[in-house]
Every structure is written in C-alpha cells, then in structure tokens.
Amino acid sequence: MEYVSFFVGAGFADLSMELALERDLAFIGADAGTIDVGPYQLAGAGTIFAEELCRHDLRRALVAARAKGIPLVIGSCGGSGSDAGVDWFARLVTEIAEHEGLSFRAARIYSGVDRDYLKGRLAEGRVHPLPGAAMDYTPDHVDRSTAIVAVMGVDPLIEALRSGADVVLAGRTTDSAIFAALPAMNGVPDGISWHAAKVAECGAAIAEPARPDLLHVTLDEGSFRVAPLHPELRCTPWSVAAHQLYENADPGTFVEPSGILDASGSMFDAVDDVTVRISGGRFTPSPLHTAKLEGVELAGYQAVAMMSYTDTVLLRDYAGWLDGARKQLDIKCRRVFGDRAEQATITVRTYGAGEGSDLYGTVRATPAVEAFLLIDVVAPEQGLASAVANIAWHTLCHFPAPGWSGGFGTAAWPFNPPVIDRGPVYRFNVNHVVEMDDPLEVCRIEYSSVGTGRGGPA
Amino acid sequence: VRLRDAAAMIRSKNAGPFLLTVDVFFDDDTRCRQVLDSGTVTPETVAALYGVPAGDVRIIHVPQAKAVKITIRRPLAAGDVGDNDVAGGQQFTPLLNLEIL
Numbered sequence A: 001m002e003y004v005s006f007f008v009g010a011g012f013a014d015l016s017m018e019l020a021l022e023r024d025l026a027f028i029g030a031d032a033g034t035i036d037v038g039p040y041q042l043a044g045a046g047t048i049f050a051e052e053l054c055r056h057d058l059r060r061a062l063v064a065a066r067a068k069g070i071p072l073v074i075g076s077c078g079g080s081g082s083d084a085g086v087d088w089f090a091r092l093v094t095e096i097a098e099h100e101g102l103s104f105r106a107a108r109i110y111s112g113v114d115r116d117y118l119k120g121r122l123a124e125g126r127v128h129p130l131p132g133a134a135m136d137y138t139p140d141h142v143d144r145s146t147a148i149v150a151v152m153g154v155d156p157l158i159e160a161l162r163s164g165a166d167v168v169l170a171g172r173t174t175d176s177a178i179f180a181a182l183p184a185m186n187g188v189p190d191g192i193s194w195h196a197a198k199v200a201e202c203g204a205a206i207a208e209p210a211r212p213d214l215l216h217v218t219l220d221e222g223s224f225r226v227a228p229l230h231p232e233l234r235c236t237p238w239s240v241a242a243h244q245l246y247e248n249a250d251p252g253t254f255v256e257p258s259g260i261l262d263a264s265g266s267m268f269d270a271v272d273d274v275t276v277r278i279s280g281g282r283f284t285p286s287p288l289h290t291a292k293l294e295g296v297e298l299a300g301y302q303a304v305a306m307m308s309y310t311d312t313v314l315l316r317d318y319a320g321w322l323d324g325a326r327k328q329l330d331i332k333c334r335r336v337f338g339d340r341a342e343q344a345t346i347t348v349r350t351y352g353a354g355e356g357s358d359l360y361g362t363v364r365a366t367p368a369v370e371a372f373l374l375i376d377v378v379a380p381e382q383g384l385a386s387a388v389a390n391i392a393w394h395t396l397c398h399f400p401a402p403g404w405s406g407g408f409g410t411a412a413w414p415f416n417p418p419v420i421d422r423g424p425v426y427r428f429n430v431n432h433v434v435e436m437d438d439p440l441e442v443c444r445i446e447y448s449s450v451g452t453g454r455g456g457p458a
Numbered sequence B: 001v002r003l004r005d006a007a008a009m010i011r012s013k014n015a016g017p018f019l020l021t022v023d024v025f026f027d028d029d030t031r032c033r034q035v036l037d038s039g040t041v042t043p044e045t046v047a048a049l050y051g052v053p054a055g056d057v058r059i060i061h062v063p064q065a066k067a068v069k070i071t072i073r074r075p076l077a078a079g080d081v082g083d084n085d086v087a088g089g090q091q092f093t094p095l096l097n098l099e100i101l
Helices: A014-020 A051-068 A083-100 A115-123 A139-144 A154-162 A177-185 A190-200 A237-243 A312-316 A318-343 A382-398 B029-037 B043-050
Strands: A002-007 A025-031 A072-075 A104-110 A127-129 A145-150 A167-170 A215-219 A224-228 A253-256 A259-262 A267-270 A276-279 A282-285 A289-309 A345-351 A371-379 A419-428 A432-436 A444-450 B009-014 B019-025 B057-062 B067-073
Touching (some): A002 A177, A014 A051, A025 A051, A025 A177, A051 A072, A072 A154, A072 A177, A083 A104, A083 A167, A104 A154, A115 A127, A139 A145, A139 A289, A154 A167, A154 A444, A190 A215, A190 A224, A190 A276, A190 A282, A318 A382, B029 B057, B029 B067, B043 B057, B043 B067
Parallel strands (some): A072 A167, A104 A167
Antiparallel strands (some): A002 A215, A104 A444, A215 A224, A224 A276, A253 A259, A259 A282, A289 A371, A345 A371, B057 B067
16 A cells, blocks of 8 residues: 655645656545644644645645545644634635535544533543643643643544545544554554554655655555655655654654554665665554543733843843842832732743753853843733733833943834734643543544535635 | 764754653764763753753663654743743753763
8 A cells, every 4th residue: 555645834846746646545644733833723823834835735635636536634634633723624625626626525523622521531530641741630621721632543534534535634633643544444454554654644854855745655564665756855764763753752652542553673674765664563452542632721911022232241240130120120010010910920031141041941151242132921911911011121121230330221122112912822731641432432523525526716 | 072072963852742852863873872871871961951850851762763862851831931942942952062971
C-alpha cells in the first residue's frame, strides 16, 4: 500500500503532487493541527495558518484525491481539532468543491467532549492524570473550560472510511491515527501501519533539506519505505531517525488510544539516495481504550506595551533601575485601583540587558548595549489590563536612572498609542486521559454529500 | 570541551504543553556515547543549569539518531500567563557551554 502525507498550511510543491499522481496511492493524508503553539487555537482565538494557506493546500489535495478516486483524510482540522475547526475546514472544502466542480461524500468527525459525559467519567474515577504536570481536574475545571477535545485514534476514522467517506475531516486526532487508519482497516499489520504513520506524520520534514512537502510512504511485508517526491529532497537514515525526536519526550514509545507503539528498536536503512527502509516497530494493543483530553480556560484579558533604552548610564545598573521602577509602578497602581490592583498580573520581560528573559530565568545579558522591555498585563477585565499597562508604560518610560541627576529621561517606544489591547488569553487546564468503553464514544460523525459536480464561481 | 563544540546540533521544543525537550545530535554515536559516559550530562547537571529539581529531568540515548534527548518539565504550561517561549524553541542555550570532556 502507498500513500502521501503533508501538513495543511505548510504546503507542498505542485511538482510533488504531479509526481504523486503517477503512483498507485491508496489515500492522501494530512495533519492540520498542533498543540505546540499554545492554547489560543483550541479556544477559538485564531489559528496557526491563515485561511488562504489552508484553502490553497486543501484545494490542491482535494483535486488530486478526486482525480485518483482515493480518500483524503485530514486530522486535527483547523489547527486544534475543535468542533469549530472541523466546521471551518468543511466550509473550505465545500467552497472548493463548488468552484472545482467536484462532488463526493464527506464525513465530519467531531471530538469536542460533552461536559456531562466527562463529569460522569470523573465521578466514576475513570479520568487519570498523565505524567509531566501534576494538575487537578475536577467538574469545576470542566465547567469553566472554553473548549475540551478528546484526542481520537484510528477507530472513528475507520468508521467514517468504512461508511464510504471520500473526504474525512476529523477533529482532534493523534497525528499518526490519520495515516494508520486506512492501512489498519485494510489488514496491514499494526506494527507496520502505526510505525509508518508515526514516521509519516510530518510529511517531508523528515527529509533533507527539511522543508514542507509531500512524503511518499510504501508499506511492504515487515517493513516500509519513505521518500520525498520532489527531486531536490532526499531521505537519509539519519534525517529520518533524527526527526523521530521532534516534539516528543521519548521517540521510542508512543501511547495511542488503542495501544502502544514501541519504536525503540527502529532500524533505518538506505534503499537508494532518496529512500529509507524502516523496520523494527511493534504495536501492543491495549485492552482498555483511552483518549487524551486537551482543554483550555480563560486566563484573563491582556494588554502589552514595548519600549527600549540605549542610555548607558541607566544600563550600568539596569536591575537596580527596574527594581525602583517596579516599586513606583506598584504604588501608582494601588493609588488608582486600591485592592483591585492585585488582580492584574504585570510581567516585565527585558531582552538584551539584565537577567532572566528566558523561560527558566538563566539568561545573563551584561554588559548590555540596549534593553528592550516588553510589558505584559493580564487582568480579569480588559479595562483593568489596559489601564495598568498604561500606568506601567508611563512609569517605565520616565523613571529616573540613578546615575543621572536633575530630572527624568524618556524611553524610546515604537508604537503610538503605546498600549496594545490583546483581548482574551487562555491557559491549558488538563493533562489527563479518559477511559472509554467504546472508542467511538468521544466522537460524533456526520455525513454529507458535497458539491453538485457542476462547478462555478468561487 | 563544551557541549556546543562536541555536538552537530542542539535544539529545543515543547513535548506537549507541559514538557520541554532538548535534542543534542552528534556526528557519530561513538561521540554521543563518550559524552554520556563522561558523567557530565546527567539529570543533576542539567537540573543545576536550568534551576529545576533533578526529578524534573529525564535523559535518554537514541543511538539510531546519534542523539541524546533531554526532557525537562516546563516551569509554566505553554502559553500560560508569564510564559515567554510558547513553543520552547530557544530553551537549549543553557546547555551550550556545559563542559563535557
């Protein structure tokens, strides 16, 4: 069995798809989501890729899949796999079908979690924490979540494909389920279908030079082969092996809803200059199916301001200056807002001077030639965040440097007005799995006939 | 010798919203094993560099990729209030100057 993979929004070269169409493909698969860009996508506050990019990729993939008469399987639609993301991609696909004169049967698989279902599972003690972060998860967390999705495995996708879907638009799925579903449905051994899917999930990002494009996957007896289609790209045993480390804690073990892929014994062998044969993956089915939960809640409303200093006198003791300015800022906020001031979280990040502009607070940037200050305020209401950011901007703009006397200076700031309202911001609030009696119980599948086949204006 | 001189590439990224992972690639696995055997890249030495408890650090050897993978708990979930590297892409730098051999 052969298939091609890519990432929706990152794209592929037209030449690569032309070459793909010469192969005996069983399906085209694409991942469209990532949790690694933060909680905003799941909250519905934007997506990693603009609509124009997604439409561009979806159109070319859809036209190719219909030309071959093979399924197009897309997982984690809309960046987060939220119900809104599935509806968004369904709209794009419908518009494309009408414009291109295509008609097909589409399945929309939603994995937005029903809150009563989840609270029932919590009451039964069938929601379990995952390693990595110790977090409570209670009915209250469920109620205050902006959105919750369950990460699906192959079963919902197989159900949709068995029901005759030509285009599968899935909500949140594991990256590999997208590519394992059709092979597993057709009897390819689990070890091969899951291991190949794991390698395929990022498209030609596993090739050299690493760039977004189509990856061609061929499943054989006991092993599988991967190769890019574009003539400027090649897969090497090292490029493929190295990519297996990307964005995971352990490239040897992958927990899927229906079992565990052990890839620790993977072997990577060059077939030719561009093709790598991979073997050694083992898949152990789990008696109990589980779905990882992803959920976000409102953290508050944000306002930001930026400024910079090149004043060498001020920079001589930047930490001392900032400490004094922060104290002055707190006094002013308390004077204006009283106890409400404590509801605002003020973060001043300094780049290029002082300490701790990185996540772990380890950066030491002295001596400095320039300090860039990014002031970030989060509060329960936008009005409070904006007002506190305004006070912070004005205070940090004029607070005197200890090395000067006789007045105060002024920072350089790039934008006017200086305070930018960023609106609502979110946080992840769950790191758990839910036990399932039926692998389809966390999803809802809807089928529709798309397109009249006549074509028309976009 | 510093880790930056011994390694072919060092990079970092989130591994889910709650973990950060650093991939250290070498030109050959012999070099990779030398570094691991030197006892200088351990949960304790990494924890000291990042200012976290050693229990928050996990180190594994991936011989097929000639690589060492170091996974560290994030002090804040990705994108939470106060985070300043949402995808964790620039959090490998504390390891660059680690004296290893």
